[in-house]
Amino acid sequence: MAGISRAIRACAAASRRSLAAASAAALPKEAPAAGVRAPAAATGRKGRDREDGRRVQWVFLGCPGVGKGTYASRLSQLLDVPHIATGDLVRDALAAPGPFSKQLTEIVNHGKLVSDEIIINLLSRRLVEGEEKGELGFILDGFPRTIRQAEILEGVTDIDLVINLKFREQALLAKCLGRRMCSQCGGNFNVASIDIEGEDGGPRIYMPPLLPPPQCESKLITRADDTEEVVKERLRVYHDLTEPVEEFYRARGKLLEFNLPGGIPESWPKLLEALNIEGPDNERSAAA
Template identity: 60%
Template sequence: MAAITRLVKRASPSLSVSSTAARRLFCSESSSHAPPQDHFHAPQRKDPKDRNVQWVFLGCPGVGKGTYASRLCNLIGVPHIATGDLVRHELASKGPLSSQEILERVIDIDLVVNLKLQEEALLAKCLGRRICNQCGGNFNVASIDIKGENGSPGMFMAPLLPPAHCMSKLITRSDDTEAVVKERLRIYNEMSKPVEEFYRSRGKLLEFNLPGGIPESWPKLLQALNLDDYEEKRSAAA
């Protein structure tokens, strides 16, 4: 906890935090494109410069927490701080603090975004991950096209392909096998429930069902955060 406290003290008042079970930053919407009103009220529309931005991203491995948190941090100009390893170390140290006390004291969180994606798409994304063994770049060769059934919408996610000079140098992570990925998803779903309930009970959890890739999801995420006109104003001022 001392390490987390030092990290938070060094950060500016406006910041974003990320981890796996208390992971990344910012906000979302439900499958109906509106937050559940009995649990959550969307942040007031105001310039992010005039308020602290202390948002956390939750979500399964491969859902895109880092991608969306980084884009939002760049948009409104706040740091993106990854605290997952620090939290896991504190929980494993068998110190005097319970997991709830750690969640309470890591930082005064304003908003927690729970990113969700169909398991079929999550599995394909994880199995499609590739790393360039020369430049270290992260790419994804999966082209996800899920047909809608029984009135549910379909989903398309385009691959994130490397430049031509990286194509022959791609490698797969040793743990990106179907069996391992399915087990990671099972463990995450089991262990994340208390974290989700912790923030839900405090009216700070916002569910966001990703409708597709970045082109489809990014505008809807900004709407859920009441930031849909902020990007337009910033572009116009540039």
């Protein structure tokens, strides 16, 4: 797909050039009229309704623990595009032995962002692999996370829609601390029980734990950066460096704000509705 290959070339070039030069070369395009563009790319359930044959190119924004991975992954299956999480790319890179992974671990385990050069390098490599496999779109999760990353992305490819997930701040820390993954099957679970009183006439939010099946119980692992101190730092970094990215896309009429009303059973059908996507018949019961 032309959009992706342009992005790859430019991202790869950006990782070689100084980022200042890359940002200058990738100056943002004219802002379209204010207001979120109707997510027309999503109206066909498989997102195949564009004339050029490409599928959706979406971005998920939102604080750590909000559920970007959960919803991005579900949508990617529904729309038949890859879910590309830069956090996963970073974790894969730090799992490989060597000095590079040591350097990355030091950054990630302190809740800091890795450099734009490193992340663009990892992302462009992933996009090249995808292009070789014939991928026709993407849902990005965890990128862009700085204004500079957003400017580079905006300068090299067309992002159709940016979904900004919001959840009650007081629950985010508990959600991160409760995350568990099965080291064998890769399944994601959460042992936290969230119960928050309604605010300003809003409903009470109750999210029961999402417990693993018995065969996964003894294999659960916790991310090294999901400790209280590090999650608080990641939330601070999000507010300082990533929140301005919301405004960047709002000004370009691409930001769709979505307040999660609760856990997956309540939120998933509402998100599909907001995106004008028709889920498969069994989707609602699967989410319930």
